[in-house]
Amino acid sequence: MKMLAGLLLLAVPVFGQSTAGTIIARELQTSRSYEILSHITDDIGARLTGSKGAALAVRWTTRQFREWGIPVSNEAVKVPHWVRGREEARLVSPANQNIVLTAIGGSVATPPSGITADVIEVDSFDDLKTLGTAKLRGTIVFYNNPMDMELVRSHRAFEAYRIAVAFRGAGASRAAEYGAKAIVIRSVGSASLRTPHTGALRYDPKQPKIPAAAMTAEDAMLVHRLLARGKHVRMHMLLTPKTLPEVDSANVIAEIRGSEKPEEIVLIGAHLDSWDLATGAIDDGSGVAMVMETMRLLKEMNLRPRRTIRAVLFMNEENGLRGGLQYAKEHGNETHVAAIETDAGGAAPTGFTTTLKADALTALEERTKPLAAVSSNRFEIAEEAGADIDPLTTKGVPSFGLVPEPLHYFDYHHTNADTLDKVDPKELAQDTAAIAGLAWILAE
């Protein structure tokens, strides 16, 4: 294989193809991205921070880099360990109806016998203020905030997500302020077959911690209809999640050292952990596969860039960001010339977000034409490019986020349907080609 790679490289000047172009073509022809993703999902499985799956993922990815002959290390990260328990709910008034919900990650448990309380619907934080403690004390507050499907259909699903997800993150503490006993949100998602979408919350240390869950869209619509018809809606809910002692875990860091400026780093990153409900194929097994395959491919092709390309598989993006923070703490003073994050699924690539300023971007675009082969030579200026690299971005490191087609991402995101079958091997290879191509260009 290495000989073949050598021949291809020798051939470059003859065919007028850039090295980035060669890398992209090679990935499309010989991709092992899907094979890597299959291992992560089918053979390892769910990888919630602190779980056995997460630990297995650290070990397997580390061993894999080593087998490929790529220097690799584990960076110790202390992580939270939250485990889901039973999650049951039903309406006890006006009719006996089963309610399908899932605990929001980080939620405290209900009392062992559950909570039974009136359900009060709101669709903004302002509503809480209007209703006040008099109306909210002792209730289950129901945030009925669907994703804006117009935005989703116009390929701005992440924008729709950011708006709707505010209630998942802050809703519990905001309602606790008014004496609510618990909250339920409408799942933040763009499709449902009675499908709850989990995700993380943040408790405000100044407020009592109350249980929080996400109902399916169908259940949210049912409760809404009943309330709209003037019915008195009471719900029973039981959640038994636990927050266990913190656990020792790790980021996995592998490098191909630069030939001329090894101290200058182009980071490519994705996150190893997933939610517990499924095997995290799109979030973020796909990203991990792209990052690992980029390194494998460069190594196999015996390519050595001028700058160092560093792969970082972050731990705990989903419910703590400890890996990203730890990396920034340990490596924030090193010279990162760029950071690329891939954490938006494995659908066909459409380009990158970037924090580069317009001038710098124009200069870069001169050099990124090979990415057009995988429809990725399109950059959209954004304020951030990924959660794990955000501490670097904040320090001014030019950042990039891969943008796979987002139309169906939130159909599966944080659900038990985030499984391997949702990823197309060809599209995943195109994503990897985009990452590998951009990383190479930035490292040269």
Next chain:
Amino acid sequence: MKMLAGLLLLAVPVFGQSTAGTIIARELQTSRSYEILSHITDDIGARLTGSKGAALAVRWTTRQFREWGIPVSNEAVKVPHWVRGREEARLVSPANQNIVLTAIGGSVATPPSGITADVIEVDSFDDLKTLGTAKLRGTIVFYNNPMDMELVRSHRAFEAYRIAVAFRGAGASRAAEYGAKAIVIRSVGSASLRTPHTGALRYDPKQPKIPAAAMTAEDAMLVHRLLARGKHVRMHMLLTPKTLPEVDSANVIAEIRGSEKPEEIVLIGAHLDSWDLATGAIDDGSGVAMVMETMRLLKEMNLRPRRTIRAVLFMNEENGLRGGLQYAKEHGNETHVAAIETDAGGAAPTGFTTTLKADALTALEERTKPLAAVSSNRFEIAEEAGADIDPLTTKGVPSFGLVPEPLHYFDYHHTNADTLDKVDPKELAQDTAAIAGLAWILAE
């Protein structure tokens, strides 16, 4: 309202509209079909035979006919009473993977500690023979038979269903013959977000009864991939359903007596029971709403057909057909000039299946032109037109089955996502108009 209806009827000759046309127009303008369906789903809920919901449905529909001034009676039917219990599964080899499945209706329980066994994949009954007792004894047989999506996409979803569902019905006993401990099928459905589809099975009295469950498409694909990679797949499954003593239940029968030939009956039927996983909006709350609304509308319009129009809300279509059999036993010797069943969802109408012979159909089609207003003047000759009226069909009663657009029916069928939001009020009114129009034409 009645005065207005009278005026409309007087106006018929002026505008040249047939009475059937007037009925159709009136339903489209003033439909209460969705309101009826809302009550059945939101206020009553799941209606599995033998359950509280099923009993409530008998009572409410009976009272409703009475309130509308339509003579109604309950016909006693003894029914089975199966209740779902816990249903849990996971792979214990080659990796620890959660498996999402649901018991097939009628399944016996596993032992209290569950079953742990090797999984052997087959895709036909012939495969069982080929493998034989030597390879199948003590295993969990996995029928991996997806619906043919080409058929589904070409609007022949019911054909695809009939093919795939053979394994749900007979699979347990066929595998028990070779010593299998349990079976799992791939859910019979055309969409999945990790969505199991239940349904009924039939045990062969000559074979031992073994537990049977339906995995989601995602889980079926996972197990298939692992086996295809040569892995040894072991599954643990626990099911705790129970078959309780039989219960007294009823068909609900309401009539508008014919003015000239009251002994000649046009039957319109749907089934009151649903599966337990959801509220049975498409299966068959929609049908019940169409049948009830047809009767309400005719009554409100003060229309009296020459023959009797009889509404029958059958109990226990899903797991026993006791209501249909009981009706045939009690009423089989009455003169049914036609029977119309609606049990295929609430999407926009596309026509009817019919058991009429070609000549008789041609004659009928002369009179069904008003149905074109709701795109339903299209009849496809079939051998049967509905499960509940099948005993009548077998006796030679001309039978009709409403055909709502079937494209998405099996996305939701027998799942926990069969909820009110899947039905469009306008389309449901069109369905009712088609039923009411055809019933009127046949009764005149």
